[in-house]
Amino acid sequence: MHCVTRVELSVCCGNLLDRDVTSKSDPFCVLFNEVDSSWVEIGRTETAVNNLNPVFGVKFKVDYHFEEVQKLKFALFDEDKCSSQLYEHDFLGEYICTLGVIVSNKKLHRPLTLANSKPAGKGTITDFFGKSDPYLEFHKQGDDGKWMLVHRTEVIKNTLDPVWKPFTVPLISLCNGDVDRSIKVLCYDYDNDGGHDFIGEFQTTVNKMSEAQNSLEIEFECINPKKQKKKKSYKNSGIIILKSCKVGIDFTASNGNPREASSLHFINPLGSNEYLSAILAVGQIIQDYDTDKMFPALGFGAQLPPDWKVSHEFAINFDPTNPFCQGVEGIAQAYSVCLPHIRFYGPTNFSPIITHVARFATQALQQETAAQYFTLLIITDGVISDMDETRHAIVQAAKLPMSIIIIGVGNADFAAMEFLDGDSSVLRSYTGEEAVRDIVQFVPFRDFRNAPKETLAKSVLAELPQQVTQYFKQRNLSPSNTASE
Numbered sequence: 001m002h003c004v005t006r007v008e009l010s011v012c013c014g015n016l017l018d019r020d021v022t023s024k025s026d027p028f029c030v031l032f033n034e035v036d037s038s039w040v041e042i043g044r045t046e047t048a049v050n051n052l053n054p055v056f057g058v059k060f061k062v063d064y065h066f067e068e069v070q071k072l073k074f075a076l077f078d079e080d081k082c083s084s085q086l087y088e089h090d091f092l093g094e095y096i097c098t099l100g101v102i103v104s105n106k107k108l109h110r111p112l113t114l115a116n117s118k119p120a121g122k123g124t125i126t127d128f129f130g131k132s133d134p135y136l137e138f139h140k141q142g143d144d145g146k147w148m149l150v151h152r153t154e155v156i157k158n159t160l161d162p163v164w165k166p167f168t169v170p171l172i173s174l175c176n177g178d179v180d181r182s183i184k185v186l187c188y189d190y191d192n193d194g195g196h197d198f199i200g201e202f203q204t205t206v207n208k209m210s211e212a213q214n215s216l217e218i219e220f221e222c223i224n225p226k227k228q229k230k231k232k233s234y235k236n237s238g239i240i241i242l243k244s245c246k247v248g249i250d251f252t253a254s255n256g257n258p259r260e261a262s263s264l265h266f267i268n269p270l271g272s273n274e275y276l277s278a279i280l281a282v283g284q285i286i287q288d289y290d291t292d293k294m295f296p297a298l299g300f301g302a303q304l305p306p307d308w309k310v311s312h313e314f315a316i317n318f319d320p321t322n323p324f325c326q327g328v329e330g331i332a333q334a335y336s337v338c339l340p341h342i343r344f345y346g347p348t349n350f351s352p353i354i355t356h357v358a359r360f361a362t363q364a365l366q367q368e369t370a371a372q373y374f375t376l377l378i379i380t381d382g383v384i385s386d387m388d389e390t391r392h393a394i395v396q397a398a399k400l401p402m403s404i405i406i407i408g409v410g411n412a413d414f415a416a417m418e419f420l421d422g423d424s425s426v427l428r429s430y431t432g433e434e435a436v437r438d439i440v441q442f443v444p445f446r447d448f449r450n451a452p453k454e455t456l457a458k459s460v461l462a463e464l465p466q467q468v469t470q471y472f473k474q475r476n477l478s479p480s481n482t483a484s485e
Contacts, residue, residue, distance in 0.1 A: 006132040006189055006199060006237070007064045007103065011045060012055040013076060013112075015122040019090040024050040025078040027092055029125075031060045034071035047079045061189070061197060062099060063237060070099040074125055076112065093120030095127075102127050133190040134162050134199065136240070140175055141182045150174055150183075155190045166371050168291065168479070179206040179293075185240065187222050200224045200237035210292035212242040213324065274409040274445050276332055278379050278456070282407065283328030285457045286375060294324040297331045300353050303343040310345050312352040347385030350378065354393040354404065361400035370472035370479045374402040375464065381410045384417075388430040394420060395429040398439050403467045405460055406442045417442045437474075439467055 011029050019025050028047040032039040042062065048054035064070070076092035083089070093112030102108050112123040135155040139147040151174070156162035175181040182203050189197040200222030212218040221236040228234050287293050300312040315323030317334040318341075325331045357376045364372040384390060394404065406421075408414045420427065421442040427435040441463045448456040472478075 006134075006197075007062055007099070007129045008132065009060040009062060009102065009127055009129050010056070011060070011074060012053075012126050014053045014124045014126070016052045016054070016076060016112075017078075017092050017121045017123055018052060019078040019080075019092065024052050025090075025092065026050060026080075027052075027054050027076050028079055029056055030075045030077065030086065031062075032073040032075065033062070034073075039073055064099055064103060072097060072099055072102075074127065076120075076123070076125070091115070093123045093125075095125045097127075102129055132159070132162075132199070133157050134159075135188055135190055136164060137186045137188065138174065139184040139186065141184070147184055157190075165368065167369070168371050174291070175206050179210070181205065183209075185220070187238065187240065198224065202240065206291065209242055210294060213292070213294060218242045274449075275335065275379055278407045278409060278445055279332055279335065280328055281454075281456045282377060282405065282460050283331060285461060286377070287328050293327045295327070295331055296323040297325045297334055298323060298353055298356065299338070299342075300350075301345060301348050303345045305341060308343060312349045313356050348380065349386040349389070350380075350384055351386050351389035351393040353378070354390065354397060357402060358393065358397045358400055361397070361402040364401050367401075367477070370477040372401060373468050373471070374400075375405065376402065377405045377407070379407045379409060380417075381408070381412050387416060390420065391427060392429040392431065394427060394440060395433050395435045398427075398435040398437050401471055403439045403441070403464055405464070406440065407456075407460060408442065408444045408446075411446060414442070414444050417444075437467070437470060438463070 009031070013027065013029070016025055016027055026047050026049050029045040031042045031044075033042055034040075043058075043060050045056035045058040045060075048056065062070070062072075073094055073096045075086075075094040077086060078090040078092055080090060081088045091114070093114055095110050095112055097108065097110070107126065107128040109124060109126045112120040112125055114120050133155050136153040137149060138151040140150050142148055151167065153164045153167065156164065175183060183205060184201060184203050186201045187199040189199055191197065201224075202220040202222055204220060209218065218241070220240045220242065222238040222240050224234075224237045227237065283295075287295070297316045299314050299316045302311060302314070303309065304311050304314055304318075314320070316331075316338045317323060317325060318338065325334050354376065357374055361372075361374045364374070397404065406417050408417050418424075420440050421438075427438070427440070429435075441460060443456065443460045445456070448459070
């Protein structure tokens with residue numbers, strides 16, 4: 001995420017004119033910006049008593065727009081009376097420039113001038129700018145209409161281009177599980193004294209935010225309602241840019257002709273088969289732990305049109321650039337639609353699809369919090385062709401934030417699958433390397449044919465929580481939405 005900048009200007013002066021007879025001047029600085037050819041006051045510093053070389057503690061905060069000429073005037077006065085009217089105080093000098101000049105120089109040292117453009121003695125002013133310390137807050141709307149804080153990001157210190165770390169929030173916490181429920185995002189500039197400055201806000205939904213994927217970014221205008229009411233020319237206080245579980249299905253010939261009732265892919269008059277039953281039983285549990293419920297669904301071991309080449313890693317919605325399906329129902333629909341358009345073939349190779357997911361998990365190795373973990377669900381008839389390569393791929397994947405769930409359908413010999421599970425012995429690669437942890441859970445569907453689908457889901461997911469926590473504990477990583485963040 002990026003935020004258009006609010007800059008913080010610091011001011012110090014030297015050799016100011018001494019307007020007092022019995023003591024030194026008591027200077028304070030006033031900042032103006034030009035609006036429609038008139039000077040409008042932005043703010044004032046504190047008064048530095050008896051000091052001709054003040055370093056002011058109060059800082060000016062100004063919204064910086066790169067594409068605009070923002071003219072500023074720094075005016076120094078000697079406080080004589082307890083009055084807010086500037087004409088009641090002695091004028092010590094001024095300096096006029098643009099905000100762009102200050103930003104580009106970072107530190108600007110210039111002489112002060114009087115109203116007649118003559119030098120204000122030897123008086124000088126030095127401006128230097130700091131950057132905002134922005135952070136975001138996410139609030140959900142309760143049934144009573146009140147907003148409740150759900151998540152606060154980390155503070156990005158002193159930057160014009162903040163990029164916040166990815167984070168995860170349970171869907172039930174973010175929007176009560178309702179992807180169309182309003183979410184309010186507020187942006188603040190952090191202050192050490194706790195008086196954080198409000199920059200702006202916007203409202204959205206999980207549905208809207210979930211559009212940000214596959215390099216597609218979603219932009220939200222950050223609006224300050226008070227500024228919007230005061231200034232007709234006001235556009236926004238910045239732009240928040242939102243940047244951005246895999247399922248594998250066995251389509252090999254060993255599954256049989258899907259048009260014949262003997263096939264594992266045959267969809268019965270009730271609109272189901274063992275593949276669909278497995279997808280729905282497990283997916284309906286897993287999807288609650290994915291914030292956008294967009295799942296890449298891949299098949300392997302089939303010939304694809306138009307050239308009918310064998311693929312061991314294809315999108316079942318036939319869109320290789322966007323293999324995502326909306327929820328478990330989307331996976332089931334894409335699966336049903338693709339069946340008539342492919343030819344089952346072989347061999348049944350697991351390693352390509354495991355390696356595919358491992359590439360994503362490898363990118364997550366750099367994470368500094370327990371934010372990303374990948375789960376690959378493979379549904380297959382159990383006749384595996386590349387056992388050595390699969391063993392090696394699993395051993396390598398065990399080092400990554402990922403787990404593999406295998407559901408065996410049909411009545412085949414699942415000895416190979418049980419071997420991969422690693423419950424009875426440590427899985428080894430063909431190189432002799434041992435898996436650093438057990439990441440595979442295998443369950444035969446036939447053991448649950450007559451049981452409620454919840455029973456299958458419980459068995460399949462039994463080891464997953466421990467696998468997730470074990471991985472992050474080994475690396476001493478905590479969740480990104482802890483109170484300490």
